[in-house]
Amino acid sequence: MTVRAPVYMLAPLGETYKQVYPFSAQGVTEINDLAGYAFALNPNPRIEIGGTNGTLAAGQPFVxxxxxxxxxxxxxxxxxxxAETPNVFKVTDNYSNIRIVYDSVTLPTGDTNNTQYPLYLYSPDGTEVNAGFRAMSVTDFIDTFVLPVLDSFGGGGQTFQKSGTYYMTTSAAPANATIIGTAALNQEANVAAYAASSIPETPTQNNNITTYSIAKVNYPATTSVLWEGATAPLLYDLPMYFDSGTESIKQHTPATWAALLNPFLRFYLGGGSSAHTISYNVNGADGVTNGTVFTDTAITTAGSTYNTRFVNADDYRTQEFPTGTATVQGASKAFKIHQGALSTLVAFASGPYSASASSNGLSGSCNSTFNVRNTGVCDATGTSGNPGTSSGLPDTWLITGAAADYEVRFTYTQTLNGGGTVTSAGNGVWLNCGTTRTWKVSDSSNTIGTNNILGFLEIRDVATLTIQSSTTVDMSADQDP
Amino acid sequence: MALKINGLDVVSDTYVLSNVANTDVTTQTTINSAIINQNNILRIYDSAGTEIRTLFCANATAQP
Structure with a gap:
């Protein structure tokens, strides 16, 4: 690893002219603080609200x-x-608007004319005779400006260094950020809007109490300490480079610096390095809360909701209105940012699985049953026969989270040579794990031969439809007196 | 006495070269050689360490 000290132009104290200096370690840190600005111009991953790009952030909906x-x-x-008047009723709106989009990018490896990257002071023989400037290599650039900044994007928060990351806010115009769109609303019945004298009232009359939006941290470059002010000869203290096109030495602007640095950040933070990849979720096991936590409140009925209106002797009207005070409904939900590899939430860790039942020359029916239970366990039951055996089972497939957040698919072929039968939860179809799923092969006939199910078991999360784990399952039953 | 052309000083009484509109190749070479002789060199290397430019600079002693 080679970290270089780039050069820049600076006026000596009390002078108006400028000289070339190498950046100090602090100066390099200040350049690296500008990485957020570069990333924010075209972040990877990015968040979109609605549409079809990318995948839904796990943990939605907001209810x-x-x-x-x-x-x-x-x-x-x-x-x-x-009792005769229809009751007030609860309405539930589910919001699943947040989508995470990863662009597939490659790590830049080019070096145009071998002069693409910043200059540093260099002497091939250590003497001043041959002293000059040398352009960094792409590896130098990565070591100096890319690798040191990667960890600064995780951890949450809305500082300059976090630019290009996303958080949840209830502000319509947050400072140094750009609203991407609405993640969810918290609405309540507008109790004051209902009046007995106006029966029939429109049933739905809501107040939008809170709008939860996703915002991108987005500081201007002028926030950087490298900003010299609009009247300075050079607006920014940024590294110098050799422009082979004009054959001149130039100093980077924030725009040219961002154009140089951004592709590297998009690669490393957008999936090119699992240790540095940024991800987002809602209430997931990974990451830290970033921004305001979503809270659902509703007017909970207190007192009578029954109202009457006498219009005339032939027109008696009634209607029930929401009334009471706002109370919190359900659990809060946090928008989270995570950097690094994701925790393993589900796995068929002990697979491959097998379960068999054989009468072993004796009489008696045989059943081999495989279950993916909504308690988070796979097991074999009913392996009656002599003996009933299994391997890899029982196994805990759900490490953390809710079973209903996952779907299982068993794609198998069945071979029934011994007069057996199959009872199946489904072949090759995705089934929600909130319900226990069972596959069984049975043999109660005296026909000689084995009955078998052999297939491939997969599990995926419902939100992203990403397959999390897979293994093979082999089940057999043979009643053979 | 100043050296004049069409009434304009070209070399003044105080030996200042003045009002020179252009230089011919010989003069350019002469001036360039004078600068080279000062031996103030700035070398530019590419990322492979190859010297791609050698710039001879005028000596500006007023600025340390």
Whole structure:
């Protein structure tokens, strides 16, 4: 690893002219603080709201509940009673708007004319006679400006160094950030909007209490300490480079610096290095909360919701309105940022699995049953026969999280040579793991031969449809007296 | 006495070269050689360490 000290132009104290100096270690740190600015111009990954690009952030939806008025009634003789009047009812809105988009990028390896990267002071023989400037290699550039900054993007927060990352906010115009779109709303019934004198009221009359938006941290380059001010001869203290096109030495601007650095950041932070890859989730096991936590509140009924309106002797109206005070509904949900490899949440760690039942020359029916249970365990049951055996089972497939967040698919072929039968949860179809799924091969006939199911078991998460683990399953039953 | 052409000083009484509109190749070479003789060299190397430019600079002693 070779870290170089790039050169830049600086006026000596009290002078107006400028000289060439190498950056100090602090100066290099200040350049590296500008990496966020470079990344934010075209981040990878990026977040989009809605659409079809990328994949849904895991852990959605955000659930917003609110109460609606019931339908109104009319009667020509008297008021319908409260029991006769339709009740207020709870409405649930689910928001799954956040999508994470990873662009497939490659690590830049080129070096145009061998002069693409910043200059540093150089003397091939250590003497001043041959002293001059040398362009960094691409490896020097990575070692000096890329690798040192990669870890600064994780950990959450909205500082300059986090530019190009995303967080959740309730502000419509957050400072140094750009609103990407709405992640979720928290609505409540607008109790004050309902009036008995106006029956029939429109059932849904809501207040939008809070809009939760996703914002991108997006500082201007002028926030950098390298900014010299609009009236300075050079606006930024940035590294110098040799422009082979004009055959001149130039000093980088934020735009040219970002253009040089951004592709490297897009590669490393966008999946090119698992240790540095940025990811986002909602309430996941990985990462830290970034921004405001989503909280769902709703007007919880307190007191009578029953209202009446006498219009005339032939028109008696009733309607139930939401009433009460706002209370928190369900658990909060946090938008999280994570840097690094994701935790393993599900796995068929002990696979391949097998389960067999054989009468071993004796009488008696044989069953070989394989279960993927909603408790997070795979096991073999009912392996009656003599003996009933299994391997790899039982096994805990759900390491953390909710079973319903995953789907299992068993794609198999069956060979029934011994008169057996198969009971199947499905072949080659994705099945939600919130319900225990069972496959069974049975043999109660005296036909000689083995009955077998052999296939490939996969599990994926519902949010991203990404397959998390797989193994083979071999089940057999042979009743052979 | 100053050396004049069409009433304009070309070399003044104080030996200042003045009002020279251009230089011919010989003069350019002479001036260039004078600068080279000062031996103030700035070398530019590419990332492979190959010297790609050798720049001879005028000596500006007023600026340390």
């Amino acid at each position: 917003d509940t609110w109460w609606s008025a019931g339908a109104s009634t009319t009667d020509v003789t008297n008021f319908d009673t409260a």
